[in-house]
Amino acid sequence: MMPAAEVHKVNGNDLFKRGDFHGAVVEYTKAIAKDASSPVYFNNRALCRIKLEDYDNALDDADRAVQLCKNNEGLLMKADFYRAQSLLGLGRPKEALRAAEEGYEIAIRTVSPSARNMCDFILRAKKAIWERDQRRRLAEKSNFFQDMQNLIYQDFDAKVRQLRNHSDNGELDPDGISALSDQIDSLRFERDDRFRNLQTVFAHLDDEKDRQVPGHMIDPITFEIFYDPVITKNGCSFERSSLLEFLKRNPVDPMTREPLSVADLRPNLALKEACSEFISENGWAADS
Template identity: 40%
Template sequence: MSFELKERGNQLYKEGDYNGAEELYSQAISKNPREPTFFTNRALTRTKLEKWAGVEQDARAAVDLYGQKSPNSLKSRWYLAQALLGLHRSQEAYEVAIDAYRASLTAKSGQTENLSKTVLRAKQAIWAAKETSRLREMNQTLTTMEQLIETDLKRGLDDLQGQLDRGAIGETGFLEDQKALREDSEKNIQNLREAFRIASKGEVQERVVPDYLVDGITFEIMHDPVITPSGTSFDRIGITKYVEQSGVDPITRAPSSVNDLRPNYALKAACEEFLTNNGWAVDW
């Protein structure tokens, strides 16, 4: 019966009825709480609904059921990292994602690319938090204005939660409005920072590392990038070690050797120019 509920949930998920799918997966879990796929399916559904606390709960339950060391847990650990990012716990997200990423390399798992992207997102979130602290230390007026924006966001989110609790709005509307409030707040802060950048003639500005300069294995800025047959660039040391150990391309899983790697001179020049003009990025 529980697996029938799961299959019905899968059908609703495919149709885009995420709330209905979540309910059926919940019923399946209540009947069989030892089946990890029920939790992973509900975690995925809750990801679509951006119910991050629920995603965290389900992902952790699935990891416990699969076993931390099992390759089968890698997808659940990816969901967990996404949930932690959604909950603004970027350091925890990074630790979960980088550990799972390394395990995926050993297991030659199809989750490697997803985990790689999540590691980078977590690292960017950690850096963004540090940049916020740095910018606010530089300018008290900026600090005060950003805190006003954040206070306004909290007030709006609390009001939405009250409407949900009173039944004035449904859960779908609540999630949509919540997302819109967060996006507006982020946009307002970025506009504010741009205004301060212009006013200070560049002295007060956010520092950002472009994604294309970051290695997908070490997650550091590349200094000697090479390109694989699949068209993806990596820093030479990391990809050489990876290919020697695994014998496959980390993205396509196709057979590969060190001889297949070719220097990416244009990207190397871009990395060198960026580091020359942004010495702080060495410690990114």
């Protein structure tokens, strides 16, 4: 006879397949009430809560699953991935990146087909970090622009006050009001010219770089930027997860068609570092 907890898990799985994530959460919760020692129930409930965008509770479940499945790398990999998704949903991309990288290492070690999804998520997390930093940079630049603009207007006001004081003290040329008006107009022209120059400088700072990923940073199988490139004995570089999937179907070099095995692969550390640096400065590349 199937244990009661397993009955609730099966019911939850069925509801999940039908898209009833709320109902599935209820069933997995009942399973946990019967047996709180199984990481599977916490992992399953975490995934449902991610689907429901209930990231706080999903993270709690994933953390609990991590604690329970130290000796099961497959379940630990899932828990790490769910932790990563929850953390990204909570706006904590750096923590999400670390969790995803931990899961990715397990996926590679166990030759899991989930490695490709993990790799894609890592690029998403890196993009999220870049976007957050970019928003901060833009805010700082906007504040700086406002400060510079205020200084220009303050300088103009100070010079106009000085002119008026000179006029009141009879220190201007004999032309009187006409001379004062002309000099204020001259200052106003100078102010507006400085402001236009300031706008031009900041407009150039907004110019986007040429949004093109260098060809040597693109995986020839997925046509995406590298995250974890490996190099073959023939000197060709590929994304590790995509090449491992390819070799499962056909043990040859995708470029040369010569025999190739996992043992022939070596990490391309220089290329990995170059791609990581490129993404940190150009987060949009994660979507390329």
